[in-house]
Amino acid sequence: MQPSIRPYLRTGPGYVYAARTTAADKKGEEGRIARLASNENPFPPSTAAVSAGVAALATVNRYPDNRMTDLIEALKRFHGDHTFVVGNGMDGIIEAVLRCFVEKGDRVVVSTPTFSFYGIAAAGQGAIVENVQRKDDFTVDIPAFTRACTGARVAFLCTPNNPTGTMTTPAEVREVLDGIGDCMLFLDNAYVDFAGDDYRPLMDDYQNLIVGRTMSKIFGLAGLRVGYAFIPAWLEPFYQKAATPFSGISSVSAAAAVAALADHEHQERTLRHVLEWREQVRSAVRFPVLPSEANFLMIDVAPHTADEVVATLAGHGVLIRSCRSFPGLGDHYVRVSIGDAWENERFIEEINRL
Structure with missing residues (x-):
């Protein structure tokens, strides 16, 4: 007989991970993927x-x-x-x-x-x-x-x-x-x-x-x-x-x-980059962007849904995060990490095409 699973595991999706990609999914310029879904540091470690x-x-x-x-x-x-x-x-x-x-x-x-x-x-x-x-x-x-x-x-x-x-x-x-x-x-x-x-x-x-x-x-x-x-x-x-x-x-x-x-130099480089590009991305995106003190921005993409926008951008080699799985949020917010300069530029270009 199969042992019973605790009830809390039978409801809800569990932790929802940001989108990843495989070699077969690579699209966009030069096959490069802009990975802006997981709030990662775009630079290699110290x-x-x-x-x-x-x-x-x-x-x-x-x-x-x-x-x-x-x-x-x-x-x-x-x-x-x-x-x-x-x-x-x-x-x-x-x-x-x-x-x-x-x-x-x-x-x-x-x-x-x-x-x-x-x-x-x-x-x-x-x-x-x-x-x-x-x-x-x-x-x-x-x-x-x-x-x-x-x-x-x-x-x-x-x-x-x-x-x-x-x-x-x-x-x-x-x-x-x-x-x-x-x-x-x-x-x-x-x-x-x-x-x-x-x-x-x-x-x-x-x-x-x-x-x-x-x-x-x-x-x-x-x-x-x-x-x-x-x-x-x-x-x-x-x-x-x-x-x-x-x-x-x-x-x-x-x-x-x-x-x-x-390695304070590595930390300071990352901080300067994030602060500079956080403001540039916020100013350039034509959808409403919430003020942020983090290394990411949340964007209201209505009348589109978050999942639609994530799928569209993924098809052009830009990975961002749908916020639909966050408790208490609607289905029209996406989250984008501040990435390397070329990633940020690609994101701005693709989201403004919507």
Whole structure:
């Protein structure tokens, strides 16, 4: 007899991935594909990171350092003397945090529309997921979100938000933290390197705040799956008990991450490029483009549907993301990453043909 699957896996699509391509799908100029669907860094990783990763391959017959000591020390050099944990992407950290706090029937609050994995991971832990819709301009309804968080175990807030690009200011986050009692707030700062606000000082004032970060974006290590988070010191021993052994990170990923943190020139180059092209793309596209503080833009393509636009552009060698799968969004928004110069130019040309 076939064992039964948990009910939450029988409803909904699960995490929806951005479109990829194969050699057989290649179209467009010179067969080049503009890959603008996954918010990736268009530049290869730092050469120092590549060299460190290659060197670490010689030792992969041994397990990694279970405490990730070198990477934690590198994070402290980069950010200051905070308490850090690392994981297999920020997703791995989210799962470990939920294992620390959530039991079946507990409430988890999510500010939507946003990254769908928060709700998927919470449901997997047996939580009751409560989505709090953002305002019409996609900013957070602070009073409504704060009320919902009261009595919940964990709440998720993304800023800059994926896929809208909108910011929740540190002052607004502080207002939330002051009003939610002992609910743990997970603040997803995956894209904060492209924004002007700094949320790190909040860690000094609150014991119920986790700030998640990633090395997939400005550091260009998406394929190595390195996430990290600032956590309150009291949580660290409990987190380590709940976390995947060896933090879910390979010794190769850890070594490359240490080197990438030290290569400030690579980070600054990426930042300059994204800020310049973010404004150029926003100004050039003839559809309404939302303000963004991230390395992507969300565009309202009505009267077209998002899926129609994604399919049309893919046929011309430009991959972008339909936002239809994001909870709380309609079917007429697309998300486009800031890519290399030629990719951005191709995107502008193709979307303006619609």
